[in-house]
Each structure stands twice: as structure tokens, then as C-alpha cells.
Amino acid sequence: MQRIVVPGEKLSEKQLRIENTITDANGTYSCILGSFDEQTLSLIPLEGLWQPRNGDTIIGIVEEDRGTTVTVNLNAPYKGLIISKFLESEIKAGDIIVSTIKELEKGGTAILIRPKVLGAGKLMSVTPSKIPRIIGKANTMVKQITDGTGTSVVIGLNGLVWLSGGDVDLATAAILKIEEEAHTSGLTERVKELLDNKKMV
């Protein structure tokens, strides 16, 4: 049974070790607006920023070419940096790229590797905490959207999604639906319904 919890709300009488919680002598308390599962004792944030980790796939917008380095806007309080000698193809300011975080530096800079320029398409931003739901277990959700609309979908963990080809509007609608209803169960079937219904019209 899942329930919505807010900062300062008691989760348990016991001192539990769960991410995004605080404990004191009386029990465990939530620190975020999230969805708490009593059985598995997991607290999933409903809102919030992306916390970068090594190896995250991100989508960014190239800001500036400084000769030896290229800076990338990650739609977050962190900056992306690509060292020019590792560039495989030419990149110019304004390009949208998909890339991977190699390592995080102190001061909120992420070193990126293997940048790939995305061509014409649609870029949309969603709440980063909902991204795992859009991807789904073992890519099921995103695969469903790709199969249903013929759109190729690239997802950045920083909350940017890039869509291209096929029925882009339908894919957008499906992603917005997932974002809105991410905390409910049985979402996969409802998204399937949405994709099937729209296709007939």
C-alpha cells in the first residue's frame, strides 16, 4: 500500500535507513514530498531535481565552444563539459546532444564523454523524478511508446526527452500522461489504451 508523504511526516516508529529520510529518537521522518511503500520500505520522490551520478545518460544543449572545452547546459544546477580532443564529430553552439557522464568534479561540473548530436526533433522537459517511470521496468514503457507511435525517443536522466519521427504529438501526450500519473499503479495498461485509441482515429 503506497501513501503520499510530506517533509516532517512520520514514516515509522523505528529508526530505518531509507534514502531521503531523517531519524531521531522517536522514529523515521520523510524529508521530501514522496510516495512511501509500507511493505518494501521505499520512499520515491514525486518532485525534485536530478542528482547526477557517474554513467548517467543525459541530453544537453551546447552553450559555448571555448576551443579546448565545450560547455553544455544540462537543465540543472550542474554544468556539462566536453574536452575538445575527445570530440568525435564537430559540435557547435545550439546543438542538442546526448552524452554520458564520465565523472563529476567538485563545484558542480560534469565531464561528459561520447557526445552525439541529435538532428531535427522535438525537445521536451519533464520532472526528473518521473524519468524512471517513463523508461519503465526493463524499458517496457518507452518501448511501448516507440512501438505505438513509430517515434524514436531519447531520454536524458536530467529531465529532457527528445522525440523525432512518427506520431510525435501522440508520443508527447503519452509522456505527459505518464508524468502526471507517475505515482499510480496500472499505468502501463492505461498508456497502452491511450496509444491504441488514438491510432484508430
Add this chain to the structure above:
Amino acid sequence: MGGGEKPQLIINGKRLDGRMPDELRPIKIEVGTIRNAVGSSYIEWGNNKIIAAVYGPKEALPKHVQDPERAIIKCRYTMAPFSSLEEHGRSGPNRRSTEISKVTKEVFENVIMLEKYPGAEIDIFVEVLQGDGGTRAAGITAASVALAASGIPMTDMPYGVSFGKVGDQVILDLNKIEDNYSDADMPIAISPRTGDILLLQMDGTLTPEDVDLGMHMVRKAGEYITKLQREALKQSYEKISEKYKK
């Protein structure tokens, strides 16, 4: 403040707006008023109408204000030029709003987990659209809902409320007229989880017994305010969950 003849504020044990001494004004809280903000809320507290919005965390600028260990908070409390019956609704910062911005910032420095975002800044805006006394307390209550809605980790959701004294009667949640002609008023912000006092200001004179009685009223009212804050946050999510419940 005020001047002139002092009106009678308590008649037959009831206050001018018909409240009992320990009664709050009606409160309504909404979440997500400002779409562009990361988190926002709107509060109607009696005749007070206040919008709170939160932006960030983002890179703190100019660079010299950055703290490599933790995030910094910037808070801006303002009253709209049309907000009040009196002159202090001038647009832009003035001495009063600078002070309230500072105390609001210090309330939230105690609850936001700033160490999670080194070098970043979090902006809190509190805009009073209509003021009727107790706006700093209502502003803190609204800002704490906006912060929770933005997903910034915080150890608690503080609330603010004030009490004061008219004659020898201690009263809770003063409105504008009571504020101007009362013998004392004391805005307070409390972290409900630990009971810590995060803001305490006083104007006038109170005896230690008055403060004890007032604090008792405030904590009792706080339980109700906390409940409203939590309901406001949960409402939008639970509405969607409810729709698909088998």
C-alpha cells in the same frame, strides 16, 4: 502605530470579527499556483492573500556569494502596492520588507538540507497581494508549502502564527486593527516535528505567564495549520490516485 483614540477590541469576550481569543482566521492553501516556478503556493488567511514561489536550486550568482559547502537561500518578501490600507505597500524593498525577508530566510536555513547542493542558491519569493496583519507568519506558512512542492529536501515544514495581548487578554492570530492597537504582539514560527522555535519577534510588553499561555495557543493552532499544509500538498496527487482506484 495608529494614534488617535484606541478602539475597544474585545466586546463581551469576542473579538471585532467575532472570533474567540484562541481562534484562528479561516485558512485556505493551494499548491502549484505559478506554473513557471519549481514550487509555488497560494494562501488565504483571513483577508491575507499571499503567493509564495520557489526557484532553484541553481548556480549561485554572483560567484563570490557561493558557499562551497552548502547552498545559500535568497528570500524576498514584498507587499504589492495595492495590498494594504496603509502606506507600507510601496512597491519594492523597504526597511520593513528587508527585515521580514531576513527573518524568513533564517527560518528556512534551519530546515532545508542545504548541504545537498553546494554552490547553489535557492530563491524564495513571498508576495503579499492583500495584507491584513500577520503576513510574515502567513508568508512563512505558504513558503514552506511551496518549498515542499518543489521537491527540495527539508527536515520539516515550519508554520508561522502570531499571538498578542489586548488589555489583559491573550489573543491568537492578530488581524490588522488588533495589531495596530494591541498592547503586544509576537509572531512565531515553529518546526512541528521537533517543536523548535525558528522565529520569535516581539513588539510591546508581555509577562512570562502571557508567553506561556500564548505559546500553548500557538502550538495547538499549529497542529491544525500543519494538517492544512499537508492536505494541500497531498490533494492533487491523491485526486489522480483516487480516479484509478479499483
